[in-house]
Amino acid sequence: MRTHLAGAQSEKELAPLIGHRVSIRLHDGGGGYRDILGYLESSNSVKKKDGEIVEFDPKKIAALRVVIDAEFRAGAGAPLSMRIRDLEIAAAKTWPSDSLELFGQWQIRISKGFSYRANSVLPLGAPPFGDPPLEISEAVNYVVSKYLEHKLDPVFHVTLPIHQELDRYLSEKGWESPYEILVMVGDTRELTLKEAHGEIINDKQLSDSWLNLQGDHTVNEILERYPSQFLQLLINEETVSVGRLSIADGWGILTRIFVGEVHRNKGYGEEIISAMARAAENLECNKLALQVNSDNLAAIKLYEKMGFKVHHTYRYRKLLENKNVAECC
Structure with a gap:
């Protein structure tokens, strides 16, 4: 489901958003704008907080955003x-x-x-x-x-x-x-995700190709001790990036994110993280967290580009x- 739309929208594009809380900015007749906030009742009506139903012309949409409740957003809600x-x-x-x-x-x-x-x-x-x-x-x-x-x-x-x-x-x-480690969080409904240019393999057990890319076999028992998904991106049948997704207490924890040394700076890290985010969504999990060394500036820059934010450090x-x-x- 897309959470940010711009410009005139068709009934087909708005249908998946029905029932969600939305903020809609509409072109006004005088060259300005007017805003509507409420729950999308149909492709041309919104129910406001006071129960009033407001109709609008989808062709006059300038921008639309799905409003995510704070308690369900990664890094928000409780103290x-x-x-x-x-x-x-x-x-x-x-x-x-x-x-x-x-x-x-x-x-x-x-x-x-x-x-x-x-x-x-x-x-x-x-x-x-x-x-x-x-x-x-x-x-x-x-x-x-x-x-x-x-x-x-x-x-x-x-x-x-x-x-x-x-x-x-x-x-x-x-x-x-x-x-020092940065703990970064992101919400799949707000992240910028990228389509994979190759084949995504998603296994529930470790494979030789996954292990060989990330190189460290000393933690294999730990990796398999908790139910997880082991994802890898294949380009021309070669594994170029991998990652591990584990779901716990409503969080999708992303670990062991690696890109093959000769395949770096080609967007494959962004693609495997995007695949992990979609896999989490398929499990009805929107809140993601990952950890990164504070001196790994390239990885931090990538995660921030995708929409992850620092939650805390340890x-x-x-x-x-x-x-x-x-x-x-």
Whole structure:
């Protein structure tokens, strides 16, 4: 369904919008415009908030926009802190760790292989520290001992701006930040999507061609542990871009978006993301989220071009190797 129309419209073009809330700008007789806001009742009438039915001439449409209710739009509705928490929970579900321990409102995630998302503590409670069950120094001590027990680096996934105090505390105790991540969101009804120039393959299981393009086989178990769709774009029977779509709590989480090195700057990234957005729509999911390193300027520019916006950020905090438990806390 198109959500933005310009110029005179036919009955066929307006039919899919009947029942939706719309804002219509009409050409007026004096060379100006008049606006109508309400629910489209037919191809030439709108029902306003007070119940009045207003008729209009579709040939006089200058512009029409579908109005999306805030609570159903990605990145809108509830207070920011609640939206961030809900989105972080949804994203975590789609990247399940080997083991998960609930420590107050902290999730202690431990897995084989290298993946900060599956090997880090995710605080989900209220500021300032995310509601661990112990005083902050004791809680961090416990976390450190758990990861060292598994011969893993202790890492925190610190969501900003909610847990700025926790981030400051860890920084002062010598926890380094390898990089920062932007969480970007978009609504499929508002994104600019591109048609694929090749064939889109959508599988429910990993394939060799999908894996070979993205190259990292260390997280295969994690990728298949949560129900997902693995999409790939083929040009002349060659896989040029791939991505993974997972649906959780009303969100379409896009991960593992890769474009083959020799195929970059040809629009194939935009095409695979567009295919993932349409696949989400087919599952009646309009809210999309993805994550990108803050220094990946080319990817950020692409996502912004398509209509994605930064929702929040998070930072990994890793305990320096030369720190012991007493020093870090």
